[in-house]
Amino acid sequence: MNWKLIKQNKTFLSIIIILFIIFGLVLYFGGNQIYEEDAKRQHENEVHQLLSAKETIEIFFSDFGHDLFFLKDIPSTKGYVDSDFKSIKYRDEVKEVFYGFAKSYQQYYKIRIIDSSGYEIVRIDNKRDDTTVIVPDSDLQDKKNQYYFQEAIKLDVDQTYISPIDLNTEQGEAEIPYLPMIRLATPLFDSQGKKKGILILNLYFSKLLELLPENMFIQTEEGNLISLKPDKSINFSKSNYDFSDHSDRLNISDVQTFHYATVEFLPGKRMFVVIDHSHPLLKMALQKLILSSILLLVLFLCLILIVGYISILRFRELIGAQKAIIFSLAGLTEGRDPETGHHLERTGNYSVVLAKQLSKDKKYRKLITNEFIEDLYDAAPLHDIGKVGIRDAILLKESKLTNEEYEEIKKHVKIGKQILQNTIDKFKLKQLFFIMGRNICAYHHEKYNGKGYPEGLKGQEIPLEARIFTLCDAYDAIRSKRPYKNELSHEEAVKRIKSDSGEHFDPDIVDAFLKCEKEFLKIDNAYKDYNI
Incomplete structure (x- = not known):
């Protein structure tokens, strides 16, 4: 807030205070009545939601018992039980029927037959990713110590056991993430009346929660x-x-x-x-009081707009001055290395072209806004500001760097990040382009495969703006002449970048680059014509 501007207009400040007092009184006396009426309406709405939820729950469980006895009474199940669970033919038929049933009714987590010793002999799983599998014999488990087996095996013909709602366990441990279950079981008897085991259904309780x-x-x-x-x-x-x-x-x-x-x-x-x-209390009351307080608000907003317009003009001038100073500071590094020419402008323009192309992808449409692109352009020149801390003997060396010299020049990303972070912290800066500038400076030498520096970040761990700029910086480096290398062609740059997709560069960003690489060539040619 611009306090100096407020002090210059005492009359404005007095009017604002009076309007707030009046508005506060209206809120205080009108709020209680509005709240009481709203509370009554909300209570009626909650009662209606509860009735609807009860109906949803009853419908959800309505076929649970029917499904259990349907699976129990099919001929394949009866034949398998009569064979004392030894018939391969009936076992395969049971698995096929259970599998088809589970695939159609995804609310069932497991459908199992457990023999009288407590060991699973048939098990169909509906996994969390909605795939249905027949569990191989090698993965079947001993459940004789599970309470639901011990209770269900005691029952008589056509009796059912309903378990408490608890967490699913595998190998004696609660499954993580938590998976609440309710189980319905009934004993299995052969045609001679001998109890052979139990049939048990596990119901995904989370499926019910998703309906509420x-x-x-x-x-x-x-x-x-x-x-x-x-x-x-x-x-x-x-x-x-x-x-x-x-x-x-x-x-x-x-x-x-x-x-x-x-x-x-x-x-x-x-x-x-x-x-x-x-x-809702005051928030809801405030929204309803807006209509009754429209005249006061219109007057208040008009005054705010006047002050806001003046503040915006000054704010724009201030931001413009800040950006000019920042660009000038970034140019200090470029000035120490005259071979880089228009590197800062080119990479900034490349970044804009690439970001615009990437924003056409649904995946990035909400992330890459016009504001993002503008801030990216403003932040790009800061990428090598850390080179002010690198000795000229290394920074301007014309021959190949030694390992020790290369390690020292790699420090420029940490130096730059610290410079910008200190500035952000000291002045409590909130502008996005400062944050983006810090990220680009710190991470434009990271690689998508995690083999870059300084932190070895990989994939989405690298900020989006840094991933975009990394490709732009690499393209400019390939296309630029240096004392230790010749300028390479645009086609060679495209080839190298394409071959490094998924390694050095984000595959999505490489795909976007390949759609706009002609724009990169135009920018590069424009600066070459300028130098001529």
Whole structure:
């Protein structure tokens, strides 16, 4: 904020203060009434959402038991049980039927037959990536110590066991990331009435969470809280909340309330579905008061626009002066090495052409805006500012550098990064082109395959602006004449860059370069004509 400008206009400041006081009084007296009406409407909305969620949950579980007995009663399953699980023909038929069923019903995580000793003999998995697999015999596991097997094997004909909602385990350990499950099992009897094992279905509980609104979570009868995080991973933890056996609300704080309802999703099994509601308070009240306070706001905004226009003019002058100084400072390095000629201008122009081409790719359309391109152009000249800390004897050496000299010249990226970072920290700079300048300076010698310097970053770890500039800098270096090398052709530069795709350069950026390489040639030729 430009405090000097405010001090120059005491009348303006007084009017602003008076308007804020009036607006504050309107908010204070009108806000409570608006909030009460809004709270009532929100409560009705939460009740409607809870009813909808209960219906969703009941539908989700409605076919669970039916599917279990459908798979149990198919002829292949019965024949496999009657063979004491020895018939290869029936085993293959069962696997085929179970596989087709699992592929069609992705809510089932596992479909298994476990023999009376507790060992899996058939298992079909629906993996997290939605692929369905028949688990090979070598990967089948012993489940005799699992509680669900011990409980299900005790049952009689056509009885079912419903497990608690808990985490899936593999080899005795909870699977990471967490995968909450509920299991439904029934014993398998042969035609002589002998119990041979159990059939068990594992249901993805996370599939249910994905059907519920983001502000909803589930609390189980066992007191576990289950919710879906923003990154789609599962939160499974012990709950601190005590809900009654009916639908109600629980006030957590002055600004947070839980609305909940009890759902019997399977016979004898209940859960609580809960909506986390944060009250809008002043924010919602402010939005509604805008209409009733329109006259005050119009006057206030007009005054702000006047001051803002004056501030913008001054701000533009200041930014222009800053950029001119920065470009001049960047040119100090170029001045020490006259062989580089118009290197700063060329690489800046290359960067603009390449960034514009890359922005046509859907993947980068939101990242590479007009502001990004403008800042990239302004930041590009700072890439070698760290060379001010390199001795002339090394920087201007015409012959090949020794290993020790090469290691020293590599330090220019760290020197430049520190110079810019110190400036950003000292003056608390927020302009994006300073940040981009620091990133380009620090990382334009990194390589996409992680074999660059100074930090050995790889792939997306390297900032986008640095990945773009790296290719531009390399192109200019190939095309430029140096005491220790001749200028190479545009075609050779394109060939080298293309061959280094995925190694030195980002493949996406190389693809963009190949679509606009003629523009690079035009820029290079323009500067050669200028030198003539």
